[in-house]
Amino acid sequence: MRKIFGYECKRLICSKFFIGIILVILFYGWQVLNRVTILGVSHTAPFSPWSYGDYLSRMIPLLWIGALFLLTFFTSKAEQRRKAITSATPVKPSVYGLVRFCAAMTGTALLALVVILLAIVFYGQMFNWYAWSSLLLPTFFTFVPTLVFALGSGWFMGHFKAWLLFLWMLLPLPEFLGLLNGSVFAERPLTLNVLDPAFSLSIGTVIAQCVLLLTGIALMAVSAAKSKKY
Amino acid sequence: MQIELKELSMTYPDGKQVLRHLNLSLKSPSLIGLLGPNGAGKSTLMKLMVAALMPTDGLILVNGQPLAKAERMLKSNLGYLPQNFGLFDELTVAQFLDYMAALKGLRSPKMTIQEAIKAVNLVEKTKSKIRTLSGGQRQRVGIAQALLGNPDFLIFDEPTVGLDPEERIHFRNLFSRTAQDRLVLLSTHIIEDVQSICDQIIVVNHGRVLFTGTPEELIQTAVGHVGAFWEKDLIIEKGLHITSRVNTRHGVRCRAVADKLPSYVKAEEPSLEDAYIYLISREAVQ
Numbered sequence: 114m115r116k117i118f119g120y121e122c123k124r125l126i127c128s129k130f131f132i133g134i135i136l137v138i139l140f141y142g143w144q145v146l147n148r149v150t151i152l153g154v155s156h157t158a159p160f161s162p163w164s165y166g167d168y169l170s171r172m173i174p175l176l177w178i179g180a181l182f183l184l185t186f187f188t189s190k191a192e193q194r195r196k197a198i199t200s201a202t203p204v205k206p207s208v209y210g211l212v213r214f215c216a217a218m219t220g221t222a223l224l225a226l227v228v229i230l231l232a233i234v235f236y237g238q239m240f241n242w243y244a245w246s247s248l249l250l251p252t253f254f255t256f257v258p259t260l261v262f263a264l265g266s267g268w269f270m271g272h273f274k275a276w277l278l279f280l281w282m283l284l285p286l287p288e289f290l291g292l293l294n295g296s297v298f299a300e301r302p303l304t305l306n307v308l309d310p311a312f313s314l315s316i317g318t319v320i321a322q323c324v325l326l327l328t329g330i331a332l333m334a335v336s337a338a339k340s341k342k343y
Numbered sequence: 344m345q346i347e348l349k350e351l352s353m354t355y356p357d358g359k360q361v362l363r364h365l366n367l368s369l370k371s372p373s374l375i376g377l378l379g380p381n382g383a384g385k386s387t388l389m390k391l392m393v394a395a396l397m398p399t400d401g402l403i404l405v406n407g408q409p410l411a412k413a414e415r416m417l418k419s420n421l422g423y424l425p426q427n428f429g430l431f432d433e434l435t436v437a438q439f440l441d442y443m444a445a446l447k448g449l450r451s452p453k454m455t456i457q458e459a460i461k462a463v464n465l466v467e468k469t470k471s472k473i474r475t476l477s478g479g480q481r482q483r484v485g486i487a488q489a490l491l492g493n494p495d496f497l498i499f500d501e502p503t504v505g506l507d508p509e510e511r512i513h514f515r516n517l518f519s520r521t522a523q524d525r526l527v528l529l530s531t532h533i534i535e536d537v538q539s540i541c542d543q544i545i546v547v548n549h550g551r552v553l554f555t556g557t558p559e560e561l562i563q564t565a566v567g568h569v570g571a572f573w574e575k576d577l578i579i580e581k582g583l584h585i586t587s588r589v590n591t592r593h594g595v596r597c598r599a600v601a602d603k604l605p606s607y608v609k610a611e612e613p614s615l616e617d618a619y620i621y622l623i624s625r626e627a628v629q
Contacts, residue, residue, distance in 0.1 A: 114445070116441065116442070116445040117442065117445050117446065120431075120434065120438065120441075120442050120445075123433070123434075124431065124433045124434070127433065128433065191429050192429070193429075194427060194428055194429030195428070195429035195430065195431065196429075197395070197425040197427060197428045197429070198423070198424075198425060198428050198429075198430075198443070198485070198488060199443075199446055200393075200395055201393045201394075201395065201418060201421055201423040201425075202418055202443070202446040202447050202448075203415050203418040203419045203446075203447065203448055204446045204447075204448070209446070
């Protein structure tokens with residue numbers, strides 16, 4: 114299955130769409146960093162976890178679309194025609210589906226990595242700042258639950274109808290999640306009554322993100338178990 | 344390899360009944376031609392045999408075991424070319440076959456990939472992206488993936504569609520060689536393909552088996568029911584099915600099949616195509 118995974122990654126990553134969305138991410142991300150993040154949020158430094166988290170939350174809608182679009186590679190009409198051949202092989206449909214899902218996850222992770230690397234380059238170039246380890250927690254908190262939910266829900270819906278994925282892309286949910294995360298980054302420092310406070314999260318926010326993450330994982334598990342054959 | 348179909352029926356969720364109480368026994372080595380008009384149920388029958396669909400009634404036995412139990416074993420020994428299929432356009436021919444070999448669980452597939460590419464005359468296109476191939480070349484890639492790993496049971500649904508006459512002859516010979524020690528089921532509309540290579544024929548129409556036997560036996564059923572005549576001012580009788588119509592200097596020469604030939608039709612030796620048309624037309628009358 115490693116070979117299949119490799120070929121699927123190649124199909125996704127060498128596609129025009131993937132290259133296109135990377136270019137959009139680079140352009141939009143650079144604009145956000147130079148126009149918004151550079152000012153810092155809530156009186157914190159531009160390279161504080163708060164400002165960085167705000168930048169990440171603004172990039173979520175693009176990553177959401179990217180993740181769902183990668184899934185359409187496996188749910189399109191052309192894919193249904195390929196299924197006529199691939200379903201006549203001895204590989205278990207659930208295992209095959211999981212391998213392809215992992216490829217979509219890898220593609221999404223690469224898109225997220227581009228967003229992170231852009232910030233790292235920006236901080237290094239603008240502020241000569243390289244303390245990246247302090248950015249790990251906001252990265253995990255912002256990206257992992259949202260993208261796992263995007264992939265899990267997208268995969269689940271793609272099993273029913275391919276067009277549902279496009280509908281899911283258009284819904285303002287990623288904007289909502291981005292704003293939610295953004296408000297956490299922009300408002301929480303002000304409530305802590307400390308200048309340039311250390312990064313921390315309220316219990317409510319942690320629970321909300323955990324629910325999102327677990328829902329995403331549950332939808333992934335349901336989709337993996339569901340092998341649509343007949 | 345032995346495949347048995349017992350009282351097999353298939354009704355799609357929209358209520359359309361495609362197969363009705365089919366009973367068949369296919370045993371290797373054999374090259375079986377599956378004939379029937381469009382919508383007769385051929386493709387559905389093939390999809391059922393590869394477990395891509397589940398029958399609404401009846402049983403499929405693979406070497407005596409129900410298909411539900413033997414599915415993995417069957418698919419490990421199966422080469423299948425569907426009528427409508429998609430390929431991974433982003434991959435090269437060799438990469439696609441490597442991909443399919445991995446799905447089929449073939450270890451060290453290099454040799455079998457090379458053999459398959461050679462068998463379908465695509466050596467020059469080995470490193471070409473599939474999206475750059477013509478329709479006929481894509482069809483050949485489809486045939487190549489079915490041949491991977493030398494499976495015991497091969498199913499080809501309209502394999503020679505889009506191929507030029509020379510290629511068709513090449514593949515006819517390939518199928519014939521393949522069937523020397525294996526079971527090959529070939530669905531086609533091209534009677535010539537069946538006549539030249541198949542040792543068994545199954546004719547289906549309206550979801551029922553109309554005939555099973557050798558091509559010679561099918562031809563025998565049409566003896567006395569095929570004839571030729573000159574079309575002048577004659578009114579063609581009802582029940583007379585024209586199978587060919589040639590404009591000559593002396594008039595229009597027609598060949599026809601009928602349950603009872605009219606007096607002006609001179610009986611001739613039937614061909615396999617005549618026999619097939621006769622069988623289908625007789626069923627339509629009934």
